[in-house]
Amino acid sequence: MKTKSISILFAIISIMANSLYAQNINKELPLPKGCISGKLDNGLKYIILKNTLPKKKVEFRLVVNVGSIVEDNNEKGVAHFLEHMTFNGSKKYPGNTVVQEFKKMGVKFGFGLNAFTGYDKTIYIYPVPTDKKENIDFALSAIKESITNLTFLEKEVNDERKVILQEYRDRPAKDIFYYTKIKGSKYTKRDPIGDESDINRINSSILKEFYKKWYRPDLVNIIAVGDIDPIELEKKIKQEFSDIKQKSNIERKNFSLKTKGRTDFKLIKDDSYSKSQIELVFPTKSIIQRTYKNLREKLVNKILSSLIQDRIKSLDDINCTYYDTWYLSDINHRSFVNVFDKEDNIYSKIKSIGKILKQIKDYPISKEELEDIKSSILEGNTGEDYERTSSMICNDYVDYFVTGDHYLSNSTTKTLYEKYLKTIDAKDIQKGVDFYFQNPKMIICARTNSSAKIKIKKRRIIRSWRKGLKSDVKPYIYKRKAKEKEEKVKCKELEVVKLQKSSVLSEKTYESIGIEEVKLSNGVTLLFKNVSGNKGEIYVETLLKGGLSLVNKEEYPLLESAAAYVDMGGVANLNYDELSKYMDAKDVYVSTNIGPNYHGIYTATYTNNVEDLFKLLYAKIYQARKNKKDFDEVKESLLKDFGKESETLKRLQAMSSRKYSNMILNYQGRIAQNTREFKSKEEINNANLDDVYKFYNKIFSNAMDMTVVISGSYDLEKVKATALKYIGSFKTSKTNISKSKFVGSACPKGKVYKDIIDKDAKRTSLGYLFSSDFKYSLKNTLIQKIIRDVVQNRLISQFREKLGMVYSPFVLSSYRVEAPSQSFMQIEYSCANDKVKYLEKALIKLIQKLKKNPIKAEELNGIVQSFIVTKREVLSKDNMFEWRKKIKEVVLDSGSISEFDEYEKIVKSISIKDIQEGFNKYFIDGQFIRISVHN
Numbered sequence: 037m038k039t040k041s042i043s044i045l046f047a048i049i050s051i052m053a054n055s056l057y058a059q060n061i062n063k064e065l066p067l068p069k070g071c072i073s074g075k076l077d078n079g080l081k082y083i084i085l086k087n088t089l090p091k092k093k094v095e096f097r098l099v100v101n102v103g104s105i106v107e108d109n110n111e112k113g114v115a116h117f118l119e120h121m122t123f124n125g126s127k128k129y130p131g132n133t134v135v136q137e138f139k140k141m142g143v144k145f146g147f148g149l150n151a152f153t154g155y156d157k158t159i160y161i162y163p164v165p166t167d168k169k170e171n172i173d174f175a176l177s178a179i180k181e182s183i184t185n186l187t188f189l190e191k192e193v194n195d196e197r198k199v200i201l202q203e204y205r206d207r208p209a210k211d212i213f214y215y216t217k218i219k220g221s222k223y224t225k226r227d228p229i230g231d232e233s234d235i236n237r238i239n240s241s242i243l244k245e246f247y248k249k250w251y252r253p254d255l256v257n258i259i260a261v262g263d264i265d266p267i268e269l270e271k272k273i274k275q276e277f278s279d280i281k282q283k284s285n286i287e288r289k290n291f292s293l294k295t296k297g298r299t300d301f302k303l304i305k306d307d308s309y310s311k312s313q314i315e316l317v318f319p320t321k322s323i324i325q326r327t328y329k330n331l332r333e334k335l336v337n338k339i340l341s342s343l344i345q346d347r348i349k350s351l352d353d354i355n356c357t358y359y360d361t362w363y364l365s366d367i368n369h370r371s372f373v374n375v376f377d378k379e380d381n382i383y384s385k386i387k388s389i390g391k392i393l394k395q396i397k398d399y400p401i402s403k404e405e406l407e408d409i410k411s412s413i414l415e416g417n418t419g420e421d422y423e424r425t426s427s428m429i430c431n432d433y434v435d436y437f438v439t440g441d442h443y444l445s446n447s448t449t450k451t452l453y454e455k456y457l458k459t460i461d462a463k464d465i466q467k468g469v470d471f472y473f474q475n476p477k478m479i480i481c482a483r484t485n486s487s488a489k490i491k492i493k494k495r496r497i498i499r500s501w502r503k504g505l506k507s508d509v510k511p512y513i514y515k516r517k518a519k520e521k522e523e524k525v526k527c528k529e530l531e532v533v534k535l536q537k538s539s540v541l542s543e544k545t546y547e548s549i550g551i552e553e554v555k556l557s558n559g560v561t562l563l564f565k566n567v568s569g570n571k572g573e574i575y576v577e578t579l580l581k582g583g584l585s586l587v588n589k590e591e592y593p594l595l596e597s598a599a600a601y602v603d604m605g606g607v608a609n610l611n612y613d614e615l616s617k618y619m620d621a622k623d624v625y626v627s628t629n630i631g632p633n634y635h636g637i638y639t640a641t642y643t644n645n646v647e648d649l650f651k652l653l654y655a656k657i658y659q660a661r662k663n664k665k666d667f668d669e670v671k672e673s674l675l676k677d678f679g680k681e682s683e684t685l686k687r688l689q690a691m692s693s694r695k696y697s698n699m700i701l702n703y704q705g706r707i708a709q710n711t712r713e714f715k716s717k718e719e720i721n722n723a724n725l726d727d728v729y730k731f732y733n734k735i736f737s738n739a740m741d742m743t744v745v746i747s748g749s750y751d752l753e754k755v756k757a758t759a760l761k762y763i764g765s766f767k768t769s770k771t772n773i774s775k776s777k778f779v780g781s782a783c784p785k786g787k788v789y790k791d792i793i794d795k796d797a798k799r800t801s802l803g804y805l806f807s808s809d810f811k812y813s814l815k816n817t818l819i820q821k822i823i824r825d826v827v828q829n830r831l832i833s834q835f836r837e838k839l840g841m842v843y844s845p846f847v848l849s850s851y852r853v854e855a856p857s858q859s860f861m862q863i864e865y866s867c868a869n870d871k872v873k874y875l876e877k878a879l880i881k882l883i884q885k886l887k888k889n890p891i892k893a894e895e896l897n898g899i900v901q902s903f904i905v906t907k908r909e910v911l912s913k914d915n916m917f918e919w920r921k922k923i924k925e926v927v928l929d930s931g932s933i934s935e936f937d938e939y940e941k942i943v944k945s946i947s948i949k950d951i952q953e954g955f956n957k958y959f960i961d962g963q964f965i966r967i968s969v970h971n
Contacts, residue, residue, distance in 0.1 A: 085260075085266065089426065090263075091908065092167055093426065094260055094262025096179065106289070116153040126182065140897070141168075142903075145832070199843060206866050218364065252283045299478045314497065316386070326442060332459065356389060390505040394507050402512075554756070578637045583635045595727075612666070625641070654765065658737065660732065696803060699790060704807075745923050788966070803966070804863040808963075842865045886955045
């Protein structure tokens with residue numbers, strides 16, 4: 037009786053445990069810690085999260101769960117048109133008031149304040165600097181107006197129509213298989229932008245009716261992530277949006293793509309591909325990660341995907357990749373992408389893939405193989421939560437509101453993966469692969485080169501696939517890879533020559549940018565930039581001007597790859613293999629960089645291994661070893677390929693975009709005239725490694741005027757002491773090495789017109805390049821950038837909004853510091869072929885007006901504020917990559933860190949007069965280059 041009672045007790049406990057598991061697994065996944073979410077009585081939903089990356093900014097997203105898919109036949113293109121009208125006036129904020137107010141905050145229209153329309157949603161982006169409290173109040177008010185009180189004035193509608201027509205004409209081409217993949221669905225008839233007849237038919241009445249029908253609180257979601265008080269912001273949202281009333285109760289239906297039915301087939305001749313390719317696509321319903329159960333289901337799919345890919349890799353003769361990714365609506369595409377070059381192996385490969393699936397279906401995955409895949413999935417998730425920008429987090433919450441998908445942090449993901457992977461067994465995987473045996477819809481997308489003598493036949497592909505699925509198969513024999521022992525790699529210690537010592541001439545801290553500068557008696561300047569993050573990350577880069585500009589034309593073919601040849605060798609007492617072991621064991625890294633106008637050595641460590649890092653840097657510069665064996669192998673390869681030119685390279689060089697880019701770079705003097713290839717096999721045979729090292733030693737051994745940038749998250753005093761020990765031993769030679777030389781072509785004077793013919797072009801793409809002399813200073817570069825933004829504003833105002841002839845004009849500013857130093861202003865846009873001359877006259881007139889008439893203080897102040905906001909966001913306290921990039925740019929441009937430390941003071945000092953003088957300096961009458969890309 038006692039035993040029976042115990043058995044009953046265990047049975048009850050087991051039932052209770054299973055019941056509890058069933059309840060828990062169907063629970064909704066948690067939102068991130070600190071997140072506030074809610075729903076107002078009118079149905080409007082919101083989510084708020086505090087995030088200080090970047091500081092002094094909050095990102096708002098207005099997500100309306102409506103896109104082109106809900107349009108009726110007489111409403112095509114309306115959802116997108118309405119999105120444009122949102123910034124064209126409401127009762128409270130007429131005209132472009134909202135745009136102008138955001139500009140005053142330092143937020144650019146199109147590059148910050150923005151929106152886009154998809155099939156299923158419309159998203160409005162409102163980035164708001166929080167320097168002033170009233171900025172948030174205005175943003176919330178503007179958002180409310182956009183969903184309640186848009187005016188749709190007929191004049192504004194007609195003006196915006198012209199803009200949208202230009203957008204339609206400039207729209208990028210879709211994936212060539214796009215309409216094959218969405219065939220048979222409503223999506224084929226609801227392109228968000230519509231077509232020209234749709235755009236021309238839309239009027240104020242149609243817009244108002246669609247707006248009333250769909251822009252209502254139950255379909256509206258507000259996301260706010262940034263440097264704010266979430267509780268206070270929630271109060272503001274409730275106060276601002278609770279009184280919005282429901283406009284209609286029309287059902288918001290959901291639409292999907294077909295997952296059953298006949299096989300669709302599309303074959304395209306595509307000369308941009310050198311090989312042929314077949315993609316077998318199987319549409320299936322996406323798993324939305326709302327609950328713990330969904331997370332487990334996604335894990336089963338993840339394991340199955342890894343299993344299929346691993347089994348494909350085990351077959352040496354198949355070049356196939358497997359994907360299972362979201363495609364559109366609520367559909368994932370499970371795709372097998374096969375690449376081949378011979379007709380006779382196409383069908384056998386497809387059959388082999390089917391056999392792999394049959395093998396998984398018939399024979400359970402072994403315990404060992406399943407365990408290894410699970411381990412691999414866990415290893416792929418570090419479990420570390422890295423700081424993410426507010427904008428990135430907003431993107432995750434868009435999915436949450438539109439589909440219900442929950443974003444999970446790395447640490448939460450790892451915890452849940454560890455829990456639920458234990459519950460997945462071989463039967464789950466077999467059940468997952470059953471999908472392929474349930475007659476799912478297949479889409480075959482094939483492309484071949486027009487010169488390829490390959491015939492791809494739909495029926496034979498289907499027959500081969502089905503044969504594979506019905507094959508007699510044997511169990512898969514899994515060969516477990518031996519796990520590498522986690523023992524410390526043994527290595528030889530690096531021996532460097534006796535170190536000398538330099539004295540410190542000066543030390544200075546630049547408070548504004550947090551950089552410490554140390555000047556040494558050997559001519560080296562050290563720049564220390566400590567950022568927040570994981571202690572131990574250190575990046576050290578030496579910078580010297582010169583690089584390949586110091587190489588003459590005869591030497592170029594050999595010395596162009598000098599950095600690679602040096603990196604083939606070892607250092608000091610370590611040969612190449614020994615050096616590789618040393619770097620693995622010490623967790624340090626080193627590489628050589630010889631660019632067009634500068635050269636340097638880059639080193640890094642992630643374990644605070646300071647001593648070995650600087651020791652390796654010293655040895656790389658002064659004790660680099662040769663590797664003649666590998667150098668000779670490179671020569672053999674060059675000899676073997678001499679005179680051959682790849683088909684891919686030929687096609688790339690023939691592309692109009694490549695031709696345009698090269699033309700611009702050449703006119704800017706950025707394509708060096710000392711470049712050339714090896715002329716003969718004899719020249720390759722005569723190439724000497726000693727000449728490489730002679731050049732290398734010449735440009736690296738002299739420390740005079742060298743700057744060493746030391747960035748990362750580290751103990752400053754410890755790193756500084758070690759840096760002085762090794763970098764203080766860098767040698768100064770009396771040999772005078774020239775600094776960066778200008779080796780490009782001089783920009784021609786006067787007007788130059790160039791044409792590039794592109795048979796596929798439907799419109800003319802234009803690039804105007806204005807050049808002038810330039811004297812480098814931070815102030816001058818900022819004046820140049822302000823001028824860039826003023827011209828951009830004018831082009832949008834006149835060419836886009838007033839004339840309606842251009843959709844997306846773009847202005848770039850740049851300069852070259854190598855003498856003769858030059859400024860470049862580059863203006864780009866596309867237009868109808870018959871409007872080229874008209875718009876050129878309008879452009880010249882626009883520039884002449886800016887040269888004669890000063891801009892308004894309000895415009896200048898808005899642009900200046902945008903520079904301050906951008907700098908604060910990009911160069912945040914923990915953005916190590918951007919800091920390294922910026923310091924390097926400053927050093928190679930001028931070396932004046934002290935000037936950059938006064939960035940805000942300098943940009944605020946720029947006057948209206950400075951801008952007008954800049955226009956007259958950088959736009960010389962009758963001097964520009966126009967490059968046209970047209971049919």
